[in-house]
Amino acid sequence: MIAAVEVTPAWYLVLGAALFSIGTFGLLIRRNPLVMFMCVELMLNAVTLTFVTFSRMVRDTGGLSIVVFVLVVAAAEVVVGLAIIVALLRKRPGATADDVAILEG
Amino acid sequence: MLDAVWLIPALPLAGFLILLVAGKRLGEPAAGWLATLMCAGSFVASVVVFVGLLGENEESRQFTQTLFEWVPAGGLRVDVGFLADPLSITMALFVTGVSALIHLYAIGYMHGDADFSKFFVYMNLFVFSMLMLVLGSNLLVTFLGWEGVGACSYWLVSFWFSSEANATAGKKAFITNRIGDWGFLLAMFLAFATVGTLNYEGLFANVPTIAPVTATAIGLLLFLGAVGKSAQIPLYIWLPDAMAGPTPVSALIHAATMVTAGVFLMTRVNPILGAGYDWVPDVIAWVGVITAFVAATIAVAQNDIKKVLAYSTVSQLGYMFLAVGVGAYVAAIFHMIAHAFFKALLFLGAGSVIHGMDGEQDMRRMGGLRTFMPLTAATFMVGWLAIAGVPPFAGFWSKDDILLFAWGSGAAGGKALWAIGLVTALLTGYYMSRQVFMVFFGEPRWRAEPAPRPASVGAAANELDVESDEHAHGGPHESPWIMTAPLVVLSVLTIVGGVINLPFNEDVDFLEDFLHPVLGVNEAEIAVSTGAKAALAVIAVGAGLVGLAAATAVYLHRRVRAVEPEVLARAWYYDEEVTAFVGGPGRKSFDAIAWFDAHVIDGAVNGVAAVVRNVGGRLRPVQSGFVRSYALGVTIGVVVVLGYFITRVSF
Numbered sequence: 001m002i003a004a005v006e007v008t009p010a011w012y013l014v015l016g017a018a019l020f021s022i023g024t025f026g027l028l029i030r031r032n033p034l035v036m037f038m039c040v041e042l043m044l045n046a047v048t049l050t051f052v053t054f055s056r057m058v059r060d061t062g063g064l065s066i067v068v069f070v071l072v073v074a075a076a077e078v079v080v081g082l083a084i085i086v087a088l089l090r091k092r093p094g095a096t097a098d099d100v101a102i103l104e105g
Numbered sequence: 106m107l108d109a110v111w112l113i114p115a116l117p118l119a120g121f122l123i124l125l126v127a128g129k130r131l132g133e134p135a136a137g138w139l140a141t142l143m144c145a146g147s148f149v150a151s152v153v154v155f156v157g158l159l160g161e162n163e164e165s166r167q168f169t170q171t172l173f174e175w176v177p178a179g180g181l182r183v184d185v186g187f188l189a190d191p192l193s194i195t196m197a198l199f200v201t202g203v204s205a206l207i208h209l210y211a212i213g214y215m216h217g218d219a220d221f222s223k224f225f226v227y228m229n230l231f232v233f234s235m236l237m238l239v240l241g242s243n244l245l246v247t248f249l250g251w252e253g254v255g256a257c258s259y260w261l262v263s264f265w266f267s268s269e270a271n272a273t274a275g276k277k278a279f280i281t282n283r284i285g286d287w288g289f290l291l292a293m294f295l296a297f298a299t300v301g302t303l304n305y306e307g308l309f310a311n312v313p314t315i316a317p318v319t320a321t322a323i324g325l326l327l328f329l330g331a332v333g334k335s336a337q338i339p340l341y342i343w344l345p346d347a348m349a350g351p352t353p354v355s356a357l358i359h360a361a362t363m364v365t366a367g368v369f370l371m372t373r374v375n376p377i378l379g380a381g382y383d384w385v386p387d388v389i390a391w392v393g394v395i396t397a398f399v400a401a402t403i404a405v406a407q408n409d410i411k412k413v414l415a416y417s418t419v420s421q422l423g424y425m426f427l428a429v430g431v432g433a434y435v436a437a438i439f440h441m442i443a444h445a446f447f448k449a450l451l452f453l454g455a456g457s458v459i460h461g462m463d464g465e466q467d468m469r470r471m472g473g474l475r476t477f478m479p480l481t482a483a484t485f486m487v488g489w490l491a492i493a494g495v496p497p498f499a500g501f502w503s504k505d506d507i508l509l510f511a512w513g514s515g516a517a518g519g520k521a522l523w524a525i526g527l528v529t530a531l532l533t534g535y536y537m538s539r540q541v542f543m544v545f546f547g548e549p550r551w552r553a554e555p556a557p558r559p560a561s562v563g564a565a566a567n568e569l570d571v572e573s574d575e576h577a578h579g580g581p582h583e584s585p586w587i588m589t590a591p592l593v594v595l596s597v598l599t600i601v602g603g604v605i606n607l608p609f610n611e612d613v614d615f616l617e618d619f620l621h622p623v624l625g626v627n628e629a630e631i632a633v634s635t636g637a638k639a640a641l642a643v644i645a646v647g648a649g650l651v652g653l654a655a656a657t658a659v660y661l662h663r664r665v666r667a668v669e670p671e672v673l674a675r676a677w678y679y680d681e682e683v684t685a686f687v688g689g690p691g692r693k694s695f696d697a698i699a700w701f702d703a704h705v706i707d708g709a710v711n712g713v714a715a716v717v718r719n720v721g722g723r724l725r726p727v728q729s730g731f732v733r734s735y736a737l738g739v740t741i742g743v744v745v746v747l748g749y750f751i752t753r754v755s756f
């Protein structure tokens with residue numbers, strides 16, 4: 001028997017926090033630039049989910065409108081970020097993020 | 106009618122802008138005609154405003170027109186505005202009138218010059234600047250014009266800048282003027298700090314509240330500015346060198362614009378001078394009379410036709426400062442107007458001679474020219490008699506007025522001022538006659554030598570090419586009508602100019618009545634009986650005639666050997682001493698200042714930069730280039746901040 005569990009906003013918040021943490025750790029641990037990039041996207045989407053949840057909780061559409069902005073920024077970031085990563089991998093196949101450290105101070 | 110006052114400077118400004126944009130396309134002579142028309146239009150506007158002023162009551166002959174707010178900075182509020190009162194309109198009338206004639210003349214004089222249109226660009230800007238100076242309703246607008254004429258004099262004096270001497274003369278004019286400008290600036294700061302406004306109206310209304318010591322300081326600093334601009338001792342050295350420019354420029358600088366600015370400024374701020382200590386006017390009078398005398402002695406031994414006139418201008422300006430110093434402001438303005446007429450006439454006449462002699466400026470290679478250029482000779486002689494103080498020419502009335510006031514004033518050593526002024530009048534008669542006799546009379550000396558032109562004199566070098574085409578055989582010739590017409594007009598003005606302020610009775614001293622509202626109580630009153638006045642006039646004329654007679658004996662009849670001591674020919678060695686000082690000890694002190702600037706001032710700035718660079722260098726290793734370490738840093742930072750908020754801040 002599955003108890004009739006009510007899905008409260010807290011579930012979404014926990015899910016958002018979990019996704020954000022996964023993204024953060026992925027970003028810190030993985031070296032493949034493409035995967036790191038996906039982790040960043042994951043973090044962004046976790047934040048988006050949190051925004052939507054809070055928006056529902058406080059009955060305010062402000063959070064929803066922020067989401068739209070985040071989506072647009074994420075899309076723009078994808079365009080630039082992916083282009084850089086693709087260019088990098090074309091030039092040096094299999095390169096990791098640590099291999100491209102020439103911009104040191 | 107008074108509303109038209111903005112047109113007076115606007116027309117030359119329009120001419121300047123049009124010529125700046127389209128001058129090359131207009132070319133010769135259209136560019137010159139446009140510039141001339143703008144000046145003439147400006148003169149018409151001045152006449153309109155003048156008539157408008159005459160229509161007002163004597164008390165209300167003052168009109169301020171504010172165009173726009175220029176500097177709104179805290180307590181400092183400066184408008185671009187014009188003050189039309191008897192003084193400024195008197196100035197505007199003769200400035201525009203004489204300038205228009207000089208522009209007309211310049212069309213002929215600059216004929217064939219490669220930079221014909223550029224010349225008129227500067228000329229119109231020059232006139233515009235002078236009109237801003239004269240008409241400005243506050244010290245800053247006047248200063249704008251003041252700097253404008255300085256800049257234009259630099260451009261025009263070194264107009265033929267391919268010659269090193271001309272370029273140097275322009276620089277000298279500009280830099281010497283800067284010393285005076287420094288005084289003007291300080292005076293403005295002081296006036297604003299004391300009264301809180303730069304408007305003439307506000308300044309003069311608050312004169313009773315200014316402490317005498319402050320008024321003295323403002324007055325003397327403004328006088329320093331005037332000394333620079335009007336070429337008085339010790340800053341007169343730029344004016345004789347300013348002869349390097351084309352002759353119409355010399356005429357413009359000496360007669361209408363520029364040098365008269367200092368006398369005008371002193372007259373404009375007469376309430377401030379009146380509020381200072383008693384000895385301030387004495388200083389002005391003595392500087393003026395000493396300048397008048399020294400410059401006259403130098404003029405006695407010059408051989409360059411324009412140099413004689415240059416020193417005579419310095420000398421005549423000295424007379425004007427003498428007048429200001431003894432409180433004879435009307436006489437100063439009167440002499441300024443008369444001087445504008447006859448000095449413009451003399452300079453344009455000299456230009457005509459130079460033009461006719463294909464660029465020759467040395468009077469020792471002239472002589473007997475009156476048969477070759479009769480009109481120039483006749484008009485030049487009118488100017489000569491005027492400056493020598495022969496009645497009934499304009500110069501007689503105005504100079505006599507100044508000497509009369511010097512005699513009757515209570516200034517320190519008033520009689521000594523008068524005596525030196527009288528000796529100067531004698532010298533003036535002498536050196537001007539010498540010039541006339543050397544140029545227009547006697548044996549022609551220009552055939553003897555095939556005129557090797559002095560290398561230092563670049564004037565008319567450009568027109569030589571053109572002239573030699575038209576007058577293949579060289580030889581003196583009369584100038585075209587466009588050059589002689591202004592001469593004729595100016596000589597008529599010189600002959601009749603005295604009528605604006607006749608001394609006979611209260612009804613005919615028009616200028617004094619007109620200027621009365623501006624000068625008020627600061628105009629000196631003298632008590633000299635009519636008989637004494639007549640006697641003084643006779644003595645003054647006598648002095649001029651003695652000088653004339655002496656020159657006749659020396660230079661016309663050759664009875665007496667000419668005395669032209671080296672010390673006078675080289676201007677008392679003053680110029681050379683200044684040059685030596687500035688080049689020697691002066692240069693060293695400037696180098697020391699430059700060292701201070703490079704090491705201490707710049708050192709402080711560079712030191713700050715070095716510290717920042719050092720600190721930055723130490724922080725560089727943080728920037729490792731590993732993206733993931735940056736991300737770790739950001740994450741740790743976020744955790745720390747969040748932890749702080751969660752544990753420490755209560756919501």
